[in-house]
Amino acid sequence: MIFKRVGDGRPYPPHDLSSRAWAALPPRQVRLDELVxxxxxxxxxxLLDEDSTFYGDLFAHVVRWRGELYLEDGLHRALRAALQQRHVLHARVHEMADAGNR
Structure with missing residues (x-):
């Protein structure tokens, strides 16, 4: 299996991060098998377009919420990495606090 789980939708509350806020997060490596x-x-x-990141961020966007890593943007990058037999993806990770568990 490539991913930990295939989801349908964002289970976490809206974070309202702008492109500028995402760009401020340093990229780091994330294992594909840890992503939902x-x-x-x-x-x-x-997936097949070589210029697919031309107008967007070069790194995938991941949200950590309730101990899970959710791949919010960059599914095509993650699949391309898997097809190239890589087990990690460079991503910007937003650590989202769970307001209900405070």
Whole structure:
């Protein structure tokens, strides 16, 4: 299995991070098998497009919430890494506090 689990939607509350706020987070390596996807479908043209990151962030966006790592943006990058037999992905990780557990 490539991912820990394939999800459908974001189970965490909205974080309202802007592109600038995501860019301020330093990228780090995340294991693919620790990620839970927030999308269960992918457009093949996005996966195969060499310029797919031209207008976006070079790194995937991951949200850590309640001990889980959710792949919010960058599913095509993660699948491309898996197809290249890499087990890690460089991603920006937002540590989201659980307001209900305080």
């Amino acid at each position: 996807t927030t999308k269960d479908t992918l457009r093949l043209d996005t």
